[in-house]
Amino acid sequence: MRRVTMISGDDATDQLARLVTTLAISPAFDPEGQPRKPGALCIGAQKAGTSWLAQMLGQHPQVWIPPFKEVQYFNHQHIPGHRRWIAWHYRNKPQEIRDRHKMRQVPLEPALDAYLTAITSGKMFHNQWYKRVFAPAPAHAIPMDFTPEYSALPDEGVQAVRDLLPKARVIYLVRHPVDRAISQLRMNLRREKRTPLTLDDWLAEVANPVLDERGDYAAYLPRWLARYPDMLVIPFGRIEAAPHRVMDAVEAHLGIGPGLYGNLTQKVFANAPGLMPPLEAVAALEARLAPQVEALRDLLGGDFVAEIR
Numbered sequence: 001m002r003r004v005t006m007i008s009g010d011d012a013t014d015q016l017a018r019l020v021t022t023l024a025i026s027p028a029f030d031p032e033g034q035p036r037k038p039g040a041l042c043i044g045a046q047k048a049g050t051s052w053l054a055q056m057l058g059q060h061p062q063v064w065i066p067p068f069k070e071v072q073y074f075n076h077q078h079i080p081g082h083r084r085w086i087a088w089h090y091r092n093k094p095q096e097i098r099d100r101h102k103m104r105q106v107p108l109e110p111a112l113d114a115y116l117t118a119i120t121s122g123k124m125f126h127n128q129w130y131k132r133v134f135a136p137a138p139a140h141a142i143p144m145d146f147t148p149e150y151s152a153l154p155d156e157g158v159q160a161v162r163d164l165l166p167k168a169r170v171i172y173l174v175r176h177p178v179d180r181a182i183s184q185l186r187m188n189l190r191r192e193k194r195t196p197l198t199l200d201d202w203l204a205e206v207a208n209p210v211l212d213e214r215g216d217y218a219a220y221l222p223r224w225l226a227r228y229p230d231m232l233v234i235p236f237g238r239i240e241a242a243p244h245r246v247m248d249a250v251e252a253h254l255g256i257g258p259g260l261y262g263n264l265t266q267k268v269f270a271n272a273p274g275l276m277p278p279l280e281a282v283a284a285l286e287a288r289l290a291p292q293v294e295a296l297r298d299l300l301g302g303d304f305v306a307e308i309r
Contacts, residue, residue, distance in 0.1 A: 028064065028138050031111035035131035039142040040169040040254055041161070043224065044151030046214040047183040048175035049239045054146045056247060056264065062256040064137035065144050067116065068093040071133055075149040076125045078157030082149060090120045127164070142254060151220050152213055162227040169254055170228045174217065175236035176309035177292040178285050181211040186275050195275065202281035207288070218295035225299075233300060235307035240265075
């Protein structure tokens with residue numbers, strides 16, 4: 001029988017942890033570390049809390065996340081349409097990290113600077129390169145790859161993950177398909193500096209199949225559960241309702257001790273106010289994505305679905 005780990009239904013601590021967050025600008029870094037595979041993956045979904053979880057686990061001494069968070073290795077191999085913007089990701093991230101250290105007035109260690117240059121130059125996206133990404137992880141920490149795009153890997157891509165990382169602990173955050181699609185749409189519109197003006201414009205936007213690429217739970221979940229039956233699946237609504245309990249479940253799944261987390265209740269990369277589709281467009285989206293909600297109900301149960309928003 002398939003066993004799926006699901007979770008559902010201290011002010012003083014938060015104040016102290018906020019200090020930890022301020023200091024933990026970049027994770028611990030071992031310049032003498034050897035190439036190694038990640039021990040854990042967070043595979044998505046996009047706009048479902050992965051940045052929040054990365055910010056929390058980035059504060060935990062037993063977890064190591066690369067400075068640029070999203071490695072984009074398996075989707076580069078198995079989703080050719082991603083390769084162009086992945087190249088942009090790696091062209092821009094090193095300078096963004098350097099600028100962030102300057103802004104926060106935190107010196108950038110020479111070893112980290114050299115790592116950023118080495119990992120983004122020369123031949124990339126091969127097996128040994130992927131292991132080198134996680135080389136600076138301290139020996140006592142679990143290297144972790146946070147790449148939401150992995151959730152959308154085709155079947156052969158998920159099998160490639162399993163072949164390379166048979167013992168990886170996998171986490172999948174699931175948000176209500178309609179809410180997730182609207183959040184993605186608003187993000188895309190702001191990035192593209194576009195504002196739909198009429199109802200027809202909005203109806204065309206919500207019908208865009210690009211919104212399905214990251215939220216096709218009916219296709220994606222069975223692929224991952226077939227290879228990782230103990231995958232931890234977290235409903236998005238639980239992050240706001242009980243973030244401490246979310247982190248308890250994550251710690252148990254990763255086999256790490258209790259952590260002290262700053263800004264536990266703070267949203268990360270939340271959309272700015274405004275630019276919301278009209279009710280008619282939302283209704284059209286709800287009708288189109290209703291099968292996704294039913295697929296979640298069939299796979300994970302009604303109690304889980306009750307917590308995805």
